[in-house]
Amino acid sequence: MDVVDRRNIATTYNSADRCLEHGRRRHCQSLPTDSEGGTVSESDIVTFGETMLRLSPPGNERLENADEFEVRAAGAESNVAIAASRLGASATWLSKVPETALGRRVVGELRGHGIETDVVWSHRGRQGTYYLEHAGKPRGTNVIYDRDDTAISTAEAREFDIDRIQDAKVFFTTGITPALSSTLRDTTLNLLKAARKGGTTTAFDFNFRRKLWSPDEARETLTRLFPGIDVLVIAARDARTVLGFEGDPRQLAHKLGSQYDFTTVVVTRGSEGAVGWHDSVVHDHDAYETDTIDPIGTGDAFTGAFIARRLDGDNVPTALEYAAATASLKRTIPGDVALVTADEVETVVSEQSEEISR
Numbered sequence: 001m002d003v004v005d006r007r008n009i010a011t012t013y014n015s016a017d018r019c020l021e022h023g024r025r026r027h028c029q030s031l032p033t034d035s036e037g038g039t040v041s042e043s044d045i046v047t048f049g050e051t052m053l054r055l056s057p058p059g060n061e062r063l064e065n066a067d068e069f070e071v072r073a074a075g076a077e078s079n080v081a082i083a084a085s086r087l088g089a090s091a092t093w094l095s096k097v098p099e100t101a102l103g104r105r106v107v108g109e110l111r112g113h114g115i116e117t118d119v120v121w122s123h124r125g126r127q128g129t130y131y132l133e134h135a136g137k138p139r140g141t142n143v144i145y146d147r148d149d150t151a152i153s154t155a156e157a158r159e160f161d162i163d164r165i166q167d168a169k170v171f172f173t174t175g176i177t178p179a180l181s182s183t184l185r186d187t188t189l190n191l192l193k194a195a196r197k198g199g200t201t202t203a204f205d206f207n208f209r210r211k212l213w214s215p216d217e218a219r220e221t222l223t224r225l226f227p228g229i230d231v232l233v234i235a236a237r238d239a240r241t242v243l244g245f246e247g248d249p250r251q252l253a254h255k256l257g258s259q260y261d262f263t264t265v266v267v268t269r270g271s272e273g274a275v276g277w278h279d280s281v282v283h284d285h286d287a288y289e290t291d292t293i294d295p296i297g298t299g300d301a302f303t304g305a306f307i308a309r310r311l312d313g314d315n316v317p318t319a320l321e322y323a324a325a326t327a328s329l330k331r332t333i334p335g336d337v338a339l340v341t342a343d344e345v346e347t348v349v350s351e352q353s354e355e356i357s358r
C-alpha cells in the first residue's frame with residue numbers, strides 16, 4: 001500500500017489525510033508541523049518529478065567495460081530546485097519514491113544539497129536509474145534509462161500536499177514527467193491546474209527526451225498542458241522538431257509567445273545562449289565560455305537560476321544573464337547538480353573569472 005509518510009522527511013502532517021481529502025489547508029483542523037513542532041515552511045519554488053540514481057563509470061570508461069560506477073542523484077526537477085536554492089530561493093521537491101535503500105539514497109542526497117523534500121513513500125514500484133557514458137565527438141555522451149515500473153509512474157495528484165504547491169510562488173515541472181506514464185500525464189495536468197487555482201506561477205521546461213517517447217506523442221501531450229503554463233523554457237531544437245515551428249531562436253520565442261498564453265518564453269540555444277520573450281519583447285544573452293567537465297544538467301542549472309533571479313525581482317534580461325552564468329559554471333562540475341555559489345555566479349557575470357583564483 002502506498003502511504004503519505006513524511007515522518008523522516010523533515011515535515012509531518014498531524015491531519016494529513018483529512019487535509020488531503022478536503023484540499024486546501026484552511027479546511028484542516030491543525031496546522032502542519034515539523035518533527036520539532038514548528039510550522040512547515042513555505043517554499044518559493046516547488047518542483048515535481050522523478051529523480052533517478054545516475055550511474056557513470058569514472059572518467060571516459062565505457063559502460064560495457066566498467067568495473068565501478070559513480071553514483072549520484074539526478075533528475076531535471078530536483079536539479080532545478082537545487083540550482084534555484086543555490087541562488088537564494090527556498091525550494092521543495094515533490095515526488096513518489098520507493099521505500100527502499102535506493103529511494104532513501106536519492107532523498108538523503110537531495111536533502112544534503114539543502115532542498116526540502118516532500119515525498120510519498122511507496123511499497124510498490126522501482127527506483128529509476130540511468131547509466132551515463134561520457135564521450136567526446138564523434139561518439140558523444142550517451143544515456144541509457146532504466147525507469148520502467150517506477151514508484152513515481154503511479155503517482156496521482158491526490159497523493160500530494162496541494163497546499164504546498166498553492167502556497168509557493170512558483171510550481172515547476174518538465175516534459176519528462178508526463179513522458180513516464182499515462183497516469184503521470186493526468187497528474188502533471190492536475191498539479192498545474194491546482195497551482196494556477198492557488199495563484200501560483202507555473203513554470204515548465206519542455207525537455208523532450210527522444211528515448212522516452214516520440215515527437216508526435218510529446219507534441220500531443222505537452223501542447224495540452226500549455227494553457228496551464230505561465231513560463232515556458234524550451235530548447236530551439238525541440239520547438240522545431242517536436243512542435244514544428246520554424247525560424248531562428250528569436251522568431252521561435254516570439255511565435256510561441258504570441259500563439260499561446262505564456263507570460264514568458266525562454267528559448268535555449270545550447271552553446272549560443274538563450275533568448276527570452278516577455279511583454280512582447282525578445283531579449284537575448286550569449287552563453288559564457290566554459291571548459292566542460294560534465295555537460296549534463298546545464299539546462300536545469302540555467303532554468304533554476306532563471307527562476308530564482310526572477311523571484312528575486314530581476315527583469316528578464318538580467319535573469320538570463322545569471323542563468324547563463326550558472327549554466328556555464330555547472331559545466332565545470334561533475335554530476336547533474338549545479339553545486340555553485342551565488343558568489344561564483346556573480347564573478348562570472350562580472351566577467352572576472354580567472355584560471356587560478358588565489
Ligand SMILES: O=C(O)C(=O)C[C@H](O)[C@H](O)COP(=O)(O)O
Pocket residue numbers: 074075076077079176209295296297298299300301336
Ligand atoms: O534526462 C532525464 O530524464 C533527467 O531528468 C535527468 C537529466 O540528467 C537532466 O534533466 C539533465 O538535463 P539537461 O540540464 O538538459 O542536461
